[in-house]
Amino acid sequence: MSDNVNPDTRSKTDGTDLAEAGRPDAERTDAERAEAERAEAEQAAADLHAKSAPEDRDVDGPLDESEANPVRPYVDLGGVKILPREGLHLRLEIEEGSKRVVAIGLDYAGSTLQVQAFAAPRSSGLWHEIRSQIADQIAKQGGSTTPREGPFGPELVAEIPVAAGQGPAGTSRLARFIGVDGPRWFLRGVIAGEGAINPEAAAQIEDLFRSIVVVRGSAPMPPRDLIPLRMPATPAGKPEPTGA
Numbered sequence: 001m002s003d004n005v006n007p008d009t010r011s012k013t014d015g016t017d018l019a020e021a022g023r024p025d026a027e028r029t030d031a032e033r034a035e036a037e038r039a040e041a042e043q044a045a046a047d048l049h050a051k052s053a054p055e056d057r058d059v060d061g062p063l064d065e066s067e068a069n070p071v072r073p074y075v076d077l078g079g080v081k082i083l084p085r086e087g088l089h090l091r092l093e094i095e096e097g098s099k100r101v102v103a104i105g106l107d108y109a110g111s112t113l114q115v116q117a118f119a120a121p122r123s124s125g126l127w128h129e130i131r132s133q134i135a136d137q138i139a140k141q142g143g144s145t146t147p148r149e150g151p152f153g154p155e156l157v158a159e160i161p162v163a164a165g166q167g168p169a170g171t172s173r174l175a176r177f178i179g180v181d182g183p184r185w186f187l188r189g190v191i192a193g194e195g196a197i198n199p200e201a202a203a204q205i206e207d208l209f210r211s212i213v214v215v216r217g218s219a220p221m222p223p224r225d226l227i228p229l230r231m232p233a234t235p236a237g238k239p240e241p242t243g244a
Helices: 002-048 127-140 199-210
Strands: 080-082 089-094 101-108 111-119 144-150 153-161 172-182 185-193 240-243
Touching: 080 101, 101 199, 111 199, 127 144, 127 153, 127 172, 127 185, 144 172, 185 199
Parallel strands: 089 240
Antiparallel strands: 089 101, 101 111, 111 185, 144 153, 153 172, 172 185
């Protein structure tokens, strides 16, 4: 008799009971999966807008105006201040249509560093999103980018095709795109020349980038707007204007 009872018991356990229990289990699994997907999407959005900066930024730079030593002999260019050093050559990049200064070019130790400062939200950053956009733009130009971790955090090493008339056809140039999110500002740098390929030269140009002071000002500005630049008030450095 026991042989007749056991199959019935197993049949009931394997059939009706599990079928009824299976429906809510499946529903809970779907709900949990949807919740996990929502959490991942929220985390991805938070990561995209998180600030990106070295932990020692407020001490070793790039500095906010409120963090800088006021007695140091900076060259005041409006939105940024540059600390002069031997061998440094400063250029102002001018937008031809508006005639406004749109970037600062620094030639130093066999490298070039282009810097721009932008307004940014108080509690979130721009670099993660802008870095992705730079990679997309370079890809459309036929170039390529490689992300890596650098001294300022995430950066892009780019291989950019040389424009027609600016070099032999089919050649490319290397550049490093670096960025730091500060308090209500974002500072972007583009390193070319020796600083993009030589570690010793890179250390020198990175030190120059760290010495920059950003002057955000108190006026309201939309995020991503270029913080205004200007000719220096004194002839220190004697910057050379160039078209942009």
